[in-house]
Amino acid sequence: MTIALRNADVFAAEDLPxxxxxxxxxxxxxxxxxxxxxxxVWPGEVLAIVGESGSGKSTxxxxxxxxxxxxxxxxxxxxxxxxxxxLYRLQEAERRLLLRTDWGFVHQNPADGLRMTVSAxxxxxxxxxxxxxxxxxxxxxxxxxxxxxxxxxxxxIDDQPRAFSGGMRQRLQxxxxxxxxxxxxxxxxxxxxxxxxxxxxxxDLLRGLVNDLGLAVIIVTHDxxxxxxxxxxxxxxxxxxxxxxxxxxxxxxxxxxxxxxxLVSSILQV
Amino acid sequence: MQTPALTVTGLGKTFTMHLRGGIxxxxxxxxxxxxxxxTCTVLGGPSGxxxxxxxxxxxxxxxxxxxxxxxxxxxxEVDLAxxxxxxxxxLRRETIGYVSQFLRVVPRIxxxxxxxxxxxxxxxxxxxxxxxxxxxLSRVNLPERLWELPPATFSGGEQQRVNIARGFITDHPIxxxxxxxxxxxxxxRDVVVEMIAEKKRAGVALLGIxxxxxxxxxxxxxxxxxxxxxxxxxxx
Amino acid sequence: MNAMSRNATYNFAYLDEQxxxxxxxxxxxxxxxxxxxxxxxxxxxxxxxxxxTGGVQVTAAILGPDDVLKVIDxxxxxxxxxxxxxxxxxxxxxxxxxxxxxxxxxIQTRHRIPEAPLAEGQVLVxxxxxxxxxxxxxxxxxxxxxxxxxxEYGLMHVKLYEDIAKNGHIATTYAYPVKVEGRYVMDPSPxxxxxxxKMHMSAALQLFGAGREKRIYALPPHxxxxxxxxxxxxxxxxxxxxxxxxxxxxxxxxDEIVLDDRGGRMxxxxxxxxxxxxxxxxxxGELGGELSGEAK
Numbered sequence: 001m002t003i004a005l006r007n008a009d010v011f012a013a014e015d016l017p018x019x020x021x022x023x024x025x026x027x028x029x030x031x032x033x034x035x036x037x038x039x040x041v042w043p044g045e046v047l048a049i050v051g052e053s054g055s056g057k058s059t060x061x062x063x064x065x066x067x068x069x070x071x072x073x074x075x076x077x078x079x080x081x082x083x084x085x086x087l088y089r090l091q092e093a094e095r096r097l098l099l100r101t102d103w104g105f106v107h108q109n110p111a112d113g114l115r116m117t118v119s120a121x122x123x124x125x126x127x128x129x130x131x132x133x134x135x136x137x138x139x140x141x142x143x144x145x146x147x148x149x150x151x152x153x154x155x156x157i158d159d160q161p162r163a164f165s166g167g168m169r170q171r172l173q174x175x176x177x178x179x180x181x182x183x184x185x186x187x188x189x190x191x192x193x194x195x196x197x198x199x200x201x202x203x204d205l206l207r208g209l210v211n212d213l214g215l216a217v218i219i220v221t222h223d224x225x226x227x228x229x230x231x232x233x234x235x236x237x238x239x240x241x242x243x244x245x246x247x248x249x250x251x252x253x254x255x256x257x258x259x260x261x262x263l264v265s266s267i268l269q270v
Numbered sequence: 271m272q273t274p275a276l277t278v279t280g281l282g283k284t285f286t287m288h289l290r291g292g293i294x295x296x297x298x299x300x301x302x303x304x305x306x307x308x309t310c311t312v313l314g315g316p317s318g319x320x321x322x323x324x325x326x327x328x329x330x331x332x333x334x335x336x337x338x339x340x341x342x343x344x345x346x347e348v349d350l351a352x353x354x355x356x357x358x359x360x361l362r363r364e365t366i367g368y369v370s371q372f373l374r375v376v377p378r379i380x381x382x383x384x385x386x387x388x389x390x391x392x393x394x395x396x397x398x399x400x401x402x403x404x405x406x407l408s409r410v411n412l413p414e415r416l417w418e419l420p421p422a423t424f425s426g427g428e429q430q431r432v433n434i435a436r437g438f439i440t441d442h443p444i445x446x447x448x449x450x451x452x453x454x455x456x457x458x459r460d461v462v463v464e465m466i467a468e469k470k471r472a473g474v475a476l477l478g479i480x481x482x483x484x485x486x487x488x489x490x491x492x493x494x495x496x497x498x499x500x501x502x503x504x505x506x
Numbered sequence: 507m508n509a510m511s512r513n514a515t516y517n518f519a520y521l522d523e524q525x526x527x528x529x530x531x532x533x534x535x536x537x538x539x540x541x542x543x544x545x546x547x548x549x550x551x552x553x554x555x556x557x558x559t560g561g562v563q564v565t566a567a568i569l570g571p572d573d574v575l576k577v578i579d580x581x582x583x584x585x586x587x588x589x590x591x592x593x594x595x596x597x598x599x600x601x602x603x604x605x606x607x608x609x610x611x612x613i614q615t616r617h618r619i620p621e622a623p624l625a626e627g628q629v630l631v632x633x634x635x636x637x638x639x640x641x642x643x644x645x646x647x648x649x650x651x652x653x654x655x656x657x658e659y660g661l662m663h664v665k666l667y668e669d670i671a672k673n674g675h676i677a678t679t680y681a682y683p684v685k686v687e688g689r690y691v692m693d694p695s696p697x698x699x700x701x702x703x704k705m706h707m708s709a710a711l712q713l714f715g716a717g718r719e720k721r722i723y724a725l726p727p728h729x730x731x732x733x734x735x736x737x738x739x740x741x742x743x744x745x746x747x748x749x750x751x752x753x754x755x756x757x758x759x760x761d762e763i764v765l766d767d768r769g770g771r772m773x774x775x776x777x778x779x780x781x782x783x784x785x786x787x788x789x790x791g792e793l794g795g796e797l798s799g800e801a802k
Contacts, residue, residue, distance in 0.1 A: 042356065093656040100660075115643070115664070122667045129667065130660025136670055136736040158671050200377040211391060228374075233355050247330060247355040254332040258288030265289060 016078060017042050018184055018216050019064065024073035026059050032240040033059035037073070039235060039245070043183065046210060046217040048231035048248060050224060050263075056240035057220045058188065064218065065105060065186045066095050077184075100130050104177030104185035108192045110169035113176070114161045120147060120172055121157040127180045146175040150205060167198035171205065178209065187219040191226055203229055224267055228252055236260050273342055274304035275444050275475035276328070276366075281337030281351070282501070283323050296501035297323045301337065303494050305444065305475040310466060310489045313479050315496035321479045324496060325448050327351070328477065329368045330358035341365060341444070363392065367445040369437030371452060373421055373429045381424075382407065382417040385435040392440070399439075406435035410461055426453040438465055445469060447478035451485050463488045519566040520598040525549055529567035529722070533713060536724035541686030542654070543637050548720040552594075557587060559717030561614045561633035562594070568629060568713070569595065569612065574602045576610035581618040581759070581776035588616075605779050617680075619701040621758050621780040624710035626727065632695045634716035637723065639683045639693040659691045662734055670739055679744065685732045692723060692731075699733065700743045700759045706731040750775045753784035754791040 017040040026033035034056035041047050049057045062068035064075050066087045075087045107113040114123050124143040133139055144154050150171035161169050177185060191199040207230060210217055221227055227234055227248060234248040244257040255261045281301035287293050298320040305311055313321040326332040328339060330350055339350040343365045350361060375384050385403035390396060407417060410431040421432045430453050451462050466489045469476060480486040532546035551559040575595055579588040583605040591614060592603045604610050607620040614631040624630060640650040643661045662683050669677045682699035686692050694705060695714060705725060712725040735741040749756045751772040760773040772793055775781035
């Protein structure tokens with residue numbers, strides 16, 4: 001707790017967080033998913049949530065992305081009009097609109113985030129159509145542009161993702177999420193299950209997009225190398241609790257908590 | 271005399287090794303010095319004396335156990351030792367640059383883009399950033415045929431030069447150098463010495479660690495012996 | 507006459523009165539919320555699913571002794587399905603039936619809307635196999651209901667987008683989705699999209715019954731019904747490059763009829779009553795003269 005007090009950031013009043021999580025707790029019966037989590041995310045910032053399987057990082061991600069109602073605590077989001085709203089007090093229609101316009105969610109398994117039986121173009125165009133775009137030519141043009149940005153060639157636009165490799169599917173999922181210009185993107189192990197070379201390409205792509213678009217990203221990963229490359233700040237979780245939080249490179253190079261020291265010392269060196 | 275760019279007072283660092291029964295490893299204690307614009311300060315002392323730890327604390331990469339690190343930032347003094355992550359990121363963006371010992375980047379990016387990246391991240395025009403990157407890579411004699419290639423397969427010296435170009439591309443008023451010349455040949459060492467001299471002329475406050483005595487003598491205006499901050503001596 | 511031909515073993519119109527009340531409540535709710543699918547406790551009917559059990563239950567629930575019933579299947583009054591349903595209601599309700607659109611008070615239909623404009627006071631009952639227009643892209647019923655509730659209809663356009671991407675134009679020709687009163691997206695049952703404009707602002711009451719899926723929905727008279735489309739690919743109905751071979755009617759939906767095994771064919775009105783009425787009025791198509799004798 002002394003760390004939290006010392007690490008006070010003093011910024012101007014107009015510099016406001018995009019997402020504020022306070023006292024977030026989710027229990028499954030008597031089992032704890034995550035407990036008393038506080039965190040803030042600012043525009044343009046990448047926050048990594050790391051921990052081993054069962055540490056509660058996915059529960060936390062689901063709670064703060066409006067996909068799983070917390071047992072207690074609040075998740076507040078700054079809407080485009082500047083107002084701070086509690087996600088779980090929004091109307092369902094507002095919440096779902098937020099999910100498909102101002103937010104993105106990149107699943108570990110692309111099949112969970114894509115429509116596997118419609119074309120790549122329609123996968124990217126769906127969000128545009130959902131917010132009322134009714135011009136086929138324009139939708140297709142935007143979809144083509146986005147496929148290019150995620151390095152999928154334009155002649156694959158009418159192919160279904162079933163015909164794509166794992167890396168391509170993941171890039172398609174990213175394009176599908178970013179097409180509406182979201183301000184906050186959640187990512188659940190986005191490079192998990194990919195070959196190392198494919199992973200590197202995806203990381204490079206993500207870094208570029210995050211920087212170009214000024215996205216805020218909350219990324220869950222068990223891979224500390226991914227966290228180091230992508231994130232500015234990091235949260236370490238264990239048994240549903242936040243063990244340590246702070247600047248990513250400091251947490252990795254000068255870990256304070258016993259658990260973080262163990263985690264960092266367990267990384268395989270190449 | 272003008273306000274120092276950076277002032278260190280009472281700075282201490284102790285590692286607690288929880289994996290070894292929580293033993294305490296004091297590295298430095300009561301460190302104090304100041305960095306001035308247009309001056310290159312060099313940290314001296316034998317290996318293990320804590321030079322690198324001091325440098326890393328100044329960049330926020332290591333936490334501090336005691337003391338203050340006052341940085342002149344946007345016309346006021348900010349205590350980096352007590353600053354939160356976002357303040358540190360802002361200091362790194364605008365005020366404190368760092369040239370590390372090793373190049374650590376995303377595997378797939380070409381050398382030119384790696385060098386240009388710090389400028390692009392600060393919102394510079396891509397074409398202009400690439401032009402500046404090219405200038406610096408020429409300067410450190412990296413053959414142009416390597417510019418588009420990812421440095422993972424380069425030799426140690428080549429990687430080091432990419433790293434230096436990347437570190438020198440920005441206009442930070444404070445620049446920290448963590449043995450950037452370790453694996454360079456004589457010709458390239460001279461280039462780096464000249465580049466440091468240019469930074470000095472531009473009013474940058476530099477703090478460096480150099481193993482090479484020749485370079486150290488060539489660039490150092492002030493030398494601080496870190497053994498003076500040894501916690502053991504203090505205890506004795 | 508009614509009392510004599512009616513089979514006294516059954517309650518009027520086959521269904522018991524409690525069931526009819528339940529169905530009428532569903533119908534009233536459906537009328538109150540145009541395009542919204544109202545669940546109802548669909549009954550077993552003495553015919554298999556797919557033969558119009560939903561339409562039959564709706565007809566049974568609204569039928570009165572003075573009603574005149576017409577039943578069409580693909581526009582024809584004389585196909586097995588149409589004849590059977592007509593006979594069914596003659597027997598269990600003793601009501602009068604007709605093949606003339608203008609004479610009918612209730613028209614039960616499968617896959618067509620009559621060509622002649624419907625009038626105030628008439629009711630068109632559609633047999634619906636799959637009431638959920640979002641089903642093919644979103645199989646979860648819980649999710650599609652939520653999408654209707656929250657007006658999340660982007661997915662409908664994904665389907666049309668796929669059509670254009672694959673075929674260069676919207677290739678959906680039947681069960682073409684519509685938006686009702688600017689609110690609910692509705693499946694008009696597998697009628698050809700040619701008939702979609704007829705639903706718009708119709709003077710008749712239109713009721714839709716899906717027996718297997720247990721849903722009823724409705725379009726009250728004078729309801730706005732708009733077919734979904736893209737700005738640069740607007741909705742269009744099928745066009746036929748020739749008139750009906752029998753009655754010479756243009757701008758009607760035509761069926762292809764194979765005449766022999768040597769490639770002979772002709773295109774005639776799918777709406778048999780419309781065709782017969784026109785011929786009775788003296789209209790003739792290119793084959794109308796020679797075939798009129800056989801048809802009688």
